[in-house]
Amino acid sequence: MRTAEMMQTYPAEINLDRDLLARTVDALVACAQACTACADACLSEDMVADLRTCIRTDLDCADICEVTARVLSRHTGYDANITRAQVQACMQACKSCGDECEAHAGHHEHCRICAEACRACEQACAELLAAIG
């Protein structure tokens, strides 16, 4: 990821701490990929019928994290209201997906790793949200 490097070259003010922002974007992008991969791994399990909710939550969380990373990668015309609301939605998605994956972590390594990615992302979003105010 070249997130921090790109942020350093932004030609105008950035309204939030650049290190925190870059760290959050990286956590979001890693979580989105983990969720996409986890949904697909669940789909290949013998017990796929028991993993329906997990697959669905993975798909939502992947979509929401990806879009939140995009919003946080833009600094021009910053609108705290949009950023705050989208980061809040993302925290909720990471919480729900982390809970769901954690429930299967004992049986499926992909759920265990994905739960970790969700927790790390939820935590990064919480720190950013505190900074947005």
Place this chain on the structure above:
Amino acid sequence: MRTAEMMQTYPAEINLDRDLLARTVDALVACAQACTACADACLSEDMVADLRTCIRTDLDCADICEVTARVLSRHTGYDANITRAQVQACMQACKSCGDECEAHAGHHEHCRICAEACRACEQACAELLAAIG
């Protein structure tokens, strides 16, 4: 769009009113496309330098509406918390983008139409949010 038709064929319960859901998805998808097109039209205007905030807000709103439409198109493993938070974020994006585009509606037809799409989408999201509770 075949949203309503697809919804009628869903093989399990749907936790929200199907007509309202389908209407909201269609409003989201139309708003996302209008915002993508408006960002690009603004980029081609002579006065592009005055439209930076409008372009940025268009991009955010397009991304957020698209993802919200995806979340609302899934009914398996429904999680009211994710849906509610994402619809709230989307309402905020539509409000900000509608305000921004409306400010340029007198000069740019694409902003006028895009503002209308944002208002319609914000309204649909508000009705859905009331139904989610």
Place this chain on the structure above:
Amino acid sequence: MRTAEMMQTYPAEINLDRDLLARTVDALVACAQACTACADACLSEDMVADLRTCIRTDLDCADICEVTARVLSRHTGYDANITRAQVQACMQACKSCGDECEAHAGHHEHCRICAEACRACEQACAELLAAIG
């Protein structure tokens, strides 16, 4: 959808026929939504284990159609090479997904409708590809 209306307000030249472009964008957006909904409906079926390939192809086709619609909604700095390659990839996704859903059309109405959306989208992409040259 306000695709055609937005296209009429674009302030510069558009390198392709506007009616054809707008029709294709609308077909792509409708196909993307149908594929997202079909993946989720398949996930709720009792026989979900037999629908793994269908779910996966639906997810790919939804993603690819959505992005192709975005590329075709932008006219500034038109690059025929990107457009052509992305539309070709989209035709392939629609063909694969149409074939897969058609195979289940007798058992699942959502697959039947989704296959129709894929065929319509593949056809629109083919016409656009001929126009791109």
Place this chain on the structure above:
Amino acid sequence: MRTAEMMQTYPAEINLDRDLLARTVDALVACAQACTACADACLSEDMVADLRTCIRTDLDCADICEVTARVLSRHTGYDANITRAQVQACMQACKSCGDECEAHAGHHEHCRICAEACRACEQACAELLAAIG
């Protein structure tokens, strides 16, 4: 990124070399983020009017890389035809965007870094394409 780790936990066969796949997904995700950030940085430059094509190509390349990463993150129901066509489209997007950003690399550090990300991604896609056959 936890791409390689997630891939190791996939419960079935993967039709392509896992290291190559994971490396490509990581290159795609990094390129997508760089392109999103570069589009936004260009939008903030004084000379934004001269960067229209760069912004547009950045947006296309971000969208296409993101979706290609998703397709490559799924292994269930592998369809070589979709993967091949989407990776080809992505190589074209990375080539066009790399060329465009390289032309501004002397003036804008964000374009220089983004061009590097595009070249690395194009190279990774070329290696993967050779493996797909």
